[in-house]
Amino acid sequence: EVQLVESGGGLVQPGRSLRLSCTTSGFTFGDYAMSWVRQAPGKGLEWVGFIRNRAYGETTEYAASVKGRFTISRDSSKSIAYLQMNSLKIDDTAVYYCRVGDYGQWGQGTLVTVSS
């Protein structure tokens, strides 16, 4: 059974950093790209970014709203994807989901609250 579990969310002050983890099991992690999607309270879904698998150089793509502040990485030896979030803004407050590839299984999400 495919499972994705996000962790690392919490309350953080504006301007600070936070790293989210997406721990996976039940599939061959190295074969798949991994995505991050967020959802602000009461709002719709927003694509954050994406990391390709090793065969495609583990390259990344980002939404304009996070480019230069957020970094996606992966550790295939541990089957974990990461979302490093720097220079956090109040507008980054959201539930953050990881997802297998472009349309696969989603994790349950982790809430990030940016507030002073």
Next chain:
Amino acid sequence: DIQMTQSPSSLSASVGDRVTITCRASQGLRNYVAWFQQKPGKAPKSLISAVSSLQSGVPSRFSGSGSGTDFTLTISSLQPEDFATYYCHQYDRYPYTFGQGTKLEIK
């Protein structure tokens, strides 16, 4: 950025009804359109990829179709568990984008 405009934004329907949700893209897309279902307080669930490919375990009453700029999600006979919010998603061009959502409510 490609805008994905869903219609309607909300919809009231009854169990057994046939429902269609439309998603219009601001530019023509290849067949890289997906649909997701989300229930309150839960993570989204993948229903359809590549316009019309049903994800494993998704009931056959769900179907997707379309091409170019116009895509649809159809539920052939609504069941009580189908009342949720539905999102379309293009993964053809970066940045990937979602529709604003369609909330399907019980009439």
